[in-house]
Amino acid sequence: MSQFQDLNTRIKLNPETYFKYDGGEKILLKNIYSEEGLSIKYDIMLILYELIHWKTVNELLEPWPPDDQQKILAHLDMLYDSRIVITSEAESATVPESGLSENLGKSIHINVENHHAMLRDYVRMAAYRRAIERAVTPQTIALDLGCGSGILSFFTAKAGAQKVYAIERRSDIIYLASELAKANGLDAQIEFLEGASSHIKEERLSPKPNLLVAEILGNGILEENVLEFTLDARRRFLAPGAKMIPAQLDIYFFAFDTGLIQSRKEEVDEFKDLYGFDFRLLGQVLCSKATTRMDRYSPMVHKTMSQPVLVKSLDFMTLNETAFANRFELVALEDGQITSFCGYFKAHLDEETMLTNSPWAPPTHWTHLIYTLPAPRPVKKGETVSMEVLYDGALRVQLMD
Ligand SMILES: C[S@@+](CC[C@H](N)C(=O)[O-])C[C@H]1O[C@@H](n2cnc3c(N)ncnc32)[C@H](O)[C@@H]1O
Incomplete structure (x- = not known):
C-alpha cells in the first residue's frame, strides 16, 4: 500500500x-x-x-x-x-544509507539497473571477455575507458595485465567499481580515475597504456560520443601501436515498413484535446518531421523492405574524423512502402571476435536506432533508394531523392 x-x-x-x-x-x-x-x-x-x-x-x-x-x-x-x-x-x-558506504548512499545509487542489464547481457560479456583474454599479456598496461561497474577492468586484471587504468565519469559507479575491485583482491592492479576522459590529464597515465578497452556503445550507436572520446584517448593516452578493443565499428542500415500512416494519424489525434484545447496543428507540424527513436526492431513484427547495407566502417586505429557523411543505396525487396530505417552495429573487438546488435543475431541489451520518415516512400521491387548517413554529434540517415 x-x-x-x-x-x-x-x-x-x-x-x-x-x-x-x-x-x-x-x-x-x-x-x-x-x-x-x-x-x-x-x-x-x-x-x-x-x-x-x-x-x-x-x-x-x-x-x-x-x-x-x-x-x-x-x-x-x-x-x-x-x-x-x-x-x-x-x-x-x-x-x-545504501549499506555499502555513506558516500554511495549520498549519490542515491541510480543507474545501477543499466549496469546490471549490461552485466546480464551474456552475448556482450562473452565477446569482451574473449577479446580481452586474447589481447592481454604480462606486459599489458590497459586503459578501460568508461569502466562503469569495472567488469572489463576485472577481466583485464584477471587475464594477467600488469596494470589497468579505469576511467569513469560517474562518481557513484566508479566508487562502487573501486569497492568491488577491493572485494575481489584486484585493487593493487587497477587504478581508478574519476572524470570524463577528455578532462583527465595525460600525465596521470604513466606508463602509457598499450591496450585500450572501451565499451561506450549506446543504442544510438555513436550516441555516447564514442568517436570523440576514443580518438582523444588514442591521441593523448595510448602508447604508439597500442591495441584497441574494439578495433573497428561497422554501421548498417536497412529499410522497413511499420504501417506508418495509421500510427502518425493517431499521433495527430492525440493532440485533439490537450488541457481542453485543440492542439492538432502542433501535432501535424510534429508529424511532418522525420523522427529518430530507440526501439527494438523485430523481423517477426515489422516488414523488412531491404537487405542491410554497410553504410560506414570506422577503423579506430587510424580514424581521424569526428564527423562524416556517406552516400549509400538500398534495394527494395518487394512492392510496398518504406516508412522507416533501422540502424545497428557490428563491433569488431579483434580479428576473430565480433559483437553485434543486429536484429538477426542473438539478442543483446541494446535496442536499435529507428529513423522514421514524415511520409511513407512507395517502392517497387528491385527499386534503388538513394540515401545518406550523417554524423556530426548525432547519427541519422536521410533520403536523397
Ligand atoms: C556502456 S557503459 C559500460 C560500462 C562497463 N565498461 C561495462 O562494460 O560494463 C559506459 C560507461 O562509460 C562511461 N563513460 C562514457 N564516456 C565516458 C568518458 N568519456 N569518460 C569517462 N567515462 C565515460 C559512462 O558513464 C558509463 O558508465
Whole structure:
C-alpha cells in the first residue's frame, strides 16, 4: 500500500538529490528507471517537474485517470524512499544509507539497473571477455575507458595485465567499481580515475597504456560520443601501436515498413484535446518531421523492405574524423512502402571476435536506432533508394531523392 494514503500530504522535489553531477554537468536525474520503462520514465519526468514547488499528492494526481494515478503513486513511493521526493524541508538533508558506504548512499545509487542489464547481457560479456583474454599479456598496461561497474577492468586484471587504468565519469559507479575491485583482491592492479576522459590529464597515465578497452556503445550507436572520446584517448593516452578493443565499428542500415500512416494519424489525434484545447496543428507540424527513436526492431513484427547495407566502417586505429557523411543505396525487396530505417552495429573487438546488435543475431541489451520518415516512400521491387548517413554529434540517415 502506498505511503501516500493521505492525499493532503505535501510533497516536493528534494533540492539535495534531484540534481546530481555527471561529468561536471548538472543533469536532472533521468536514469532512475531501467531501459524497459522508457515511456514511463518520460511521463514521470514531466510529473516530477510539477514538484519543483510544494504540492499536495491530490493536486499532483488530479489531472490523471485512475489507472495512471495508481502508477504515479507507486513511483512516488519509490522516489520518496530514495529521498528524491520529500514531505518536509527537514528530510532534504537525509539520504538513505545504501549499506555499502555513506558516500554511495549520498549519490542515491541510480543507474545501477543499466549496469546490471549490461552485466546480464551474456552475448556482450562473452565477446569482451574473449577479446580481452586474447589481447592481454604480462606486459599489458590497459586503459578501460568508461569502466562503469569495472567488469572489463576485472577481466583485464584477471587475464594477467600488469596494470589497468579505469576511467569513469560517474562518481557513484566508479566508487562502487573501486569497492568491488577491493572485494575481489584486484585493487593493487587497477587504478581508478574519476572524470570524463577528455578532462583527465595525460600525465596521470604513466606508463602509457598499450591496450585500450572501451565499451561506450549506446543504442544510438555513436550516441555516447564514442568517436570523440576514443580518438582523444588514442591521441593523448595510448602508447604508439597500442591495441584497441574494439578495433573497428561497422554501421548498417536497412529499410522497413511499420504501417506508418495509421500510427502518425493517431499521433495527430492525440493532440485533439490537450488541457481542453485543440492542439492538432502542433501535432501535424510534429508529424511532418522525420523522427529518430530507440526501439527494438523485430523481423517477426515489422516488414523488412531491404537487405542491410554497410553504410560506414570506422577503423579506430587510424580514424581521424569526428564527423562524416556517406552516400549509400538500398534495394527494395518487394512492392510496398518504406516508412522507416533501422540502424545497428557490428563491433569488431579483434580479428576473430565480433559483437553485434543486429536484429538477426542473438539478442543483446541494446535496442536499435529507428529513423522514421514524415511520409511513407512507395517502392517497387528491385527499386534503388538513394540515401545518406550523417554524423556530426548525432547519427541519422536521410533520403536523397
Ligand atoms: C556502456 S557503459 C559500460 C560500462 C562497463 N565498461 C561495462 O562494460 O560494463 C559506459 C560507461 O562509460 C562511461 N563513460 C562514457 N564516456 C565516458 C568518458 N568519456 N569518460 C569517462 N567515462 C565515460 C559512462 O558513464 C558509463 O558508465
